Amino acid sequence: MIQQHTASRKKALAAILLLILLAGICIAAGQWQLRRAHDRETIRAARLAGQQAPPLTLTTQTPDGPDWRRASAQGQWLNPLTVLLDNRNLKGRPGLWVATPLALQDDPGAAVLVLRGWVARPMPPATLPDLRAVDGPVQVQGTLLHHVPRLLDLGNLTGDTPAGLPRPFPPADGALLRVQNLDLDALAAASGLRLLPVVLEQAPTQDAGLIQEWPGPSDNASQNYNYAGQWFSFAAIALIAAAVILWRTRRKPAASSESDAS
Structure with missing residues (x-):
């Protein structure tokens, strides 16, 4: 018992x-x-504070601002330095983001990286459409961020991360570089540009048929x-x-x- x-x-x-x-x-x-x-x-x-702040004009004298602030920049597109960001879906459709530096009007040696928009990923044998931005001076409207939104990169988990963008950049054959994530420091080192410490998500506009619908941060x-x-x-x-x-x-x-x- x-x-x-x-x-x-x-x-x-x-x-x-x-x-x-x-x-x-x-x-x-x-x-x-x-x-x-x-x-x-x-x-x-x-995000609300940034959206309520007055618009900012990006120059070498005013190179920065809070995230999600409305901003604009004047200059010329650097089409040869366009980079495609892979695996960026829109409403369930696979596609790519198109990122192109904009040389600033007040200092052509300086530039701001602009996320121009989304394009659907073509199914072989189809190819991407002509993604070149217009030549000549332009004014770009958009929203500020301090980095390109990132996706999970298995290389970060295994420790096998690339040191930077491949050289030469841009490629000698003129092909557009396609990457998973894009770091501003890596782009500056590869291109020789003096990049502003911000990224501009372009507002809806007519630009090579691209779609400007950007996923916002989850704040619910x-x-x-x-x-x-x-x-x-x-x-x-x-x-x-x-x-x-x-x-x-x-x-x-x-x-x-x-x-x-x-």
């Missing part, structure tokens, strides 16, 4: 420990969701709060279950003693 009680208590203790561990994991997951919610609220506030925090509530609920259920098992375990010896006494 004593051995049965001992085995039962060990099983109960193991169950209690597992439930407490499960509750700890759920609480940690809930806290992570709260941090994600706070991050998204911060992004939303920064309510979903994260809902997930956090669910995780905390799971933790509460696990702790209540542990408390019930503990109560039954402590009550059982007392009940057994009364039965033996009778």
Whole structure:
């Protein structure tokens, strides 16, 4: 009889420990969701602040501004330095972003990288359309960012990351370079340009048939709060279950003693 009680208590203790561990994991997951919610609220506030700020004209004298601020730049397109960003889908359709530096009017040695728009990926044997921007002075309207939006790159996970853009750049055969992600420092090193520390997402316009629909950052925090509530609920259920098992375990010896006494 004593051995049965001992085995039962060990099983109960193991169950209690597992439930407490499960509750700890759920609480940690809930806290992570709260941090994600706070991050998204911060992004939303920064985005609204940038959108409400007065438009900025980019020059070498005013080369920077907050993310999501409306901005414009005057200059000439550097078509030979166009780069294609691969695996950029639009409404489920595979495609590419077209990025071209714009030499600034006030200093042609300086430039700002412009994300000009999206083009569908052609299925062989079809080829890309002519993506050259117009020649001559232009004014580009858009939204500021401090980097080209990135996609997951398996090279970053394995440590096998390229040192920069391939040389020579632009390629001698005139082919457009296609990459997964584009870093401003790498583009500046390969091209010799003095790039502004921002990227301009071009506003909707007529430009080589490109589509200017840019994915914004995910700033809906309510979903994260809902997930956090669910995780905390799971933790509460696990702790209540542990408390019930503990109560039954402590009550059982007392009940057994009364039965033996009778």
